[in-house]
Amino acid sequence: GENVEQHPSTLSVQEGDSAVIKCTYSDSASNYFPWYKQELGKGPQLIIDIRSNVGEKKDQRIAVTLNKTAKHFSLHITETQPEDSAVYFCAASIRLTGGGNKLTFGTGTQLKVEL
Amino acid sequence: KAGVTQTPRYLIKTRGQQVTLSCSPISGHRSVSWYQQTPGQGLQFLFEYFSETQRNKGNFPGRFSGRQFSNSRSEMNVSTLELGDSALYLCASSHRDRDYVNTEAFFGQGTRLTVV
Numbered sequence: 615g616e617n618v619e620q621h622p623s624t625l626s627v628q629e630g631d632s633a634v635i636k637c638t639y640s641d642s643a644s645n646y647f648p649w650y651k652q653e654l655g656k657g658p659q660l661i662i663d664i665r666s667n668v669g670e671k672k673d674q675r676i677a678v679t680l681n682k683t684a685k686h687f688s689l690h691i692t693e694t695q696p697e698d699s700a701v702y703f704c705a706a707s708i709r710l711t712g713g714g715n716k717l718t719f720g721t722g723t724q725l726k727v728e729l
Numbered sequence: 730k731a732g733v734t735q736t737p738r739y740l741i742k743t744r745g746q747q748v749t750l751s752c753s754p755i756s757g758h759r760s761v762s763w764y765q766q767t768p769g770q771g772l773q774f775l776f777e778y779f780s781e782t783q784r785n786k787g788n789f790p791g792r793f794s795g796r797q798f799s800n801s802r803s804e805m806n807v808s809t810l811e812l813g814d815s816a817l818y819l820c821a822s823s824h825r826d827r828d829y830v831n832t833e834a835f836f837g838q839g840t841r842l843t844v845v
Contacts, residue, residue, distance in 0.1 A: 648833065648834070650836070655838075656838055656839075657733075657735075657819050657836035657837050657838045657839045658772075658819070658836045659836070660833055660834070660835060660836075663833060703772065705772075710777075710784070710785045711785075713779065713784055713825065714760055714762075714777050714779060714784055714785060714823070714825065715823075715834075716762075716774050716777070716785060716787075717762075717764075717772075717774065717821075717834060718774070719771055719772040719773075720771075721771050722771065
């Protein structure tokens with residue numbers, strides 16, 4: 615089955631700096647790659663996603679890049695703010711025989727933005 | 730537009746008991762997936778329901794089951810609870826497009842289950 619590896623597990627940056635989180639996936643059939651932000655006591659919140667036919671996508675301070683050949687995808691957060699502090703999860707989605715998708719998640723990155 | 734609603738938010742059960750968790754998806758979404766989140770195993774797929782039928786299943790024992798109602802609300806049941814079932818149980822709702830593929834998955838706040 616699909617396996618998603620995520621690095622680093624913890625990341626500490628100064629406010630205003632950039633943060634980069636990297637993921638690799640194993641199944642070349644994966645075709646959809648969302649990123650989620652999870653704050654303490656809350657469920658994961660979808661922040662950005664990318665489909666396999668696109669190499670890059672940007673939404674204000676957040677961008678995601680995808681390298682299908684290398685099976686890598688990354689989350690880039692620029693001009694980090696204290697409210698960006700949270701756990702970030704990458705995921706890879708594969709279409710299932712019953713229709714629908716199954717999300718396989720990375721192990722998460724605890725991002726801390728320090729003042 | 731209301732988000733995904735999960736009830737209850739917190740539960741404490743003893744070993745051997747059973748538990749039922751509820752999930753109301755976003756209006757118009759007919760696909761509901763369940764995930765278990767633990768510090769050791771991370772987020773793991775339990776199963777997915779669409780049009781009142783279980784369409785896909787993860788690698789969990791038969792003690793974990795679910796169902797979906799005609800209004801797309803879903804329930805998850807765990808029987809004969811074990812200590813290791815303590816986790817945050819998350820429900821995600823999605824809309825299926827014309828190619829029968831789920832679009833973005835939106836999660837609820839989760840139900841924190843503690844088994845003692």
